[in-house]
Amino acid sequence: MKKLPSPCIDVCKFRREGHCIGCSMTKAQKKxxxxxxxxxxxxxxxxxxxxxxxxxxxxxxxxPAYLKKCAKKDVKAPPGLLPKGA
Structure with missing residues (x-):
């Protein structure tokens, strides 16, 4: 089983009280x-x-951006991201 890629979608702007506007992670969460x-x-x-x-x-x-990243890396997306019935 391949590892899930990072939730980062390459926006990396920490403007929402230390949370990235792209993925919502803080720098500590990324680490x-x-x-x-x-x-x-x-x-x-x-x-x-x-x-x-x-x-x-x-x-x-x-x-949608993370699903695309998972598909590109040929990794099955986490169930919580998949549309209902997929």
Whole structure:
């Protein structure tokens, strides 16, 4: 099983109280994600990030960009990102 890629979508502008406007991660979260080696830990991190984005709002652009990144790297996207029924 291939590892999930970083949730970063190459925007990297930390304007929302230290959260990136592209992916919602803080610099500490980006560092933490890089340290996660097990696929289930990475998947749990992505799930946490989806909930964080939902709480913060204005991140509807992230999921399509991340799905595209996963497809490009030939990695199965986390279930929380897939459209219902996919």
């Amino acid at each position: 933490l994600f890089k340290s996660l080696k097990r696929p289930e830990h990475r998947a749990a991190f992505i799930d946490m990030l989806i909930h964080q984005q939902g709480d913060m709002g204005r991140y509807s652009h992230w999921a």
